[in-house]
Amino acid sequence: MTEPEQAALQPLADGVLAWVQPDGSWWINNAGVILGDDGAVLVDTCATERRTRRFLESVAFAAGDVPIRMAVNTHLHGDHTYGNSLLPDSTVIIGHPATREGMLNDFVLAATPPVWSPLPEWGALSLRPPTVLVHDRLTVVAGERRIELRHPGHPAHTLGDVVAWLPDDGVLFTGDLIFHAVTPLAFMGSVEGALRSLDWLASFGASRVVPGHGKLVEGAAFADVLDAHARYYRFVLDAARTGRSDGLDPLAVARRTDLGEFAAWPDSERLVLNLHRAYAEATGEEMDLLAAFTDAVAYHGGPLRCAV
Ligand SMILES: [Zn+2]
Numbered sequence: 001m002t003e004p005e006q007a008a009l010q011p012l013a014d015g016v017l018a019w020v021q022p023d024g025s026w027w028i029n030n031a032g033v034i035l036g037d038d039g040a041v042l043v044d045t046c047a048t049e050r051r052t053r054r055f056l057e058s059v060a061f062a063a064g065d066v067p068i069r070m071a072v073n074t075h076l077h078g079d080h081t082y083g084n085s086l087l088p089d090s091t092v093i094i095g096h097p098a099t100r101e102g103m104l105n106d107f108v109l110a111a112t113p114p115v116w117s118p119l120p121e122w123g124a125l126s127l128r129p130p131t132v133l134v135h136d137r138l139t140v141v142a143g144e145r146r147i148e149l150r151h152p153g154h155p156a157h158t159l160g161d162v163v164a165w166l167p168d169d170g171v172l173f174t175g176d177l178i179f180h181a182v183t184p185l186a187f188m189g190s191v192e193g194a195l196r197s198l199d200w201l202a203s204f205g206a207s208r209v210v211p212g213h214g215k216l217v218e219g220a221a222f223a224d225v226l227d228a229h230a231r232y233y234r235f236v237l238d239a240a241r242t243g244r245s246d247g248l249d250p251l252a253v254a255r256r257t258d259l260g261e262f263a264a265w266p267d268s269e270r271l272v273l274n275l276h277r278a279y280a281e282a283t284g285e286e287m288d289l290l291a292a293f294t295d296a297v298a299y300h301g302g303p304l305r306c307a308v
Helices: 049-063 078-086 097-104 191-202 219-245 250-256 260-264 270-283 289-300
Strands: 008-013 016-020 031-036 039-043 068-072 092-095 137-142 145-150 163-166 171-179 208-213
Touching: 008 049, 008 208, 016 049, 031 049, 031 137, 031 145, 039 049, 039 137, 049 078, 068 137, 171 191, 171 219, 191 219, 191 270, 208 219, 219 250, 219 260, 219 270, 250 270, 250 289, 270 289
Parallel strands: 039 068, 068 092, 171 208
Antiparallel strands: 008 016, 016 031, 031 039, 137 145, 145 163, 163 171
16 A cells, blocks of 8 residues: 555646655655646655656656656655655755755755664655745746745744645645644644644635645545644644643653544654644743654654655
């Protein structure tokens, strides 16, 4: 179910396709491509050389030998950006300033901490951050089609989330503001902000939604998906609030918390990372990312499942 061969381009509208990779767990992301007469615009790349090459070969098969003019990074995480370095030198990489900053400071590609098992096989990749920066909004054009890039205006999944909105087609690429039936993650952004971003996402009125992880969402089902995210973020915030008043650290809170309806989602150990972020937001202290991952591994009982 998680093999790279299971990934496929799924048509959303004429010349708009999503690259959907099952099962959406750690490092297995979704991406997309918008085809214009004058070339292609990508939304994100993939984590490894192998997965990104499969994506690019599928785009070439669908579109012919068109130039890839631009690639938008929805945020800094390696599953959406490490494949950038396989794109032609002429491809312009676009992202939020915080995405560029984060990629310039990335240490995971060069020295992956032993958090996952097996460790991802990155292949021959290097960091290639965006050189065109979208602070709030930017419109790019592919053929006749407008692609509106928008930042929610506050931290959410990360500090630099950008969605790609195609108003003529009603298609919304959310990046990791949406994890469809996969445990959401806000440890490098804000749990409160991720919760706030949901109304903003709903306001686009999308008819088809490409989440950062998990299956595509039809517009009629999007409200339910947003509700599930809201319940999860409130669950994290409630657990953090009671845990702090009981004097417990995030790991102890996670261990005493019943996951309830969220137990069925992959990567449930993300609760520990999200609690660390909720604690940092409540206290105003800097969050120690490696300490948070060490706690997540302890909660999980060993390195985290990785099928990339
Ligand atoms: Zn992410």
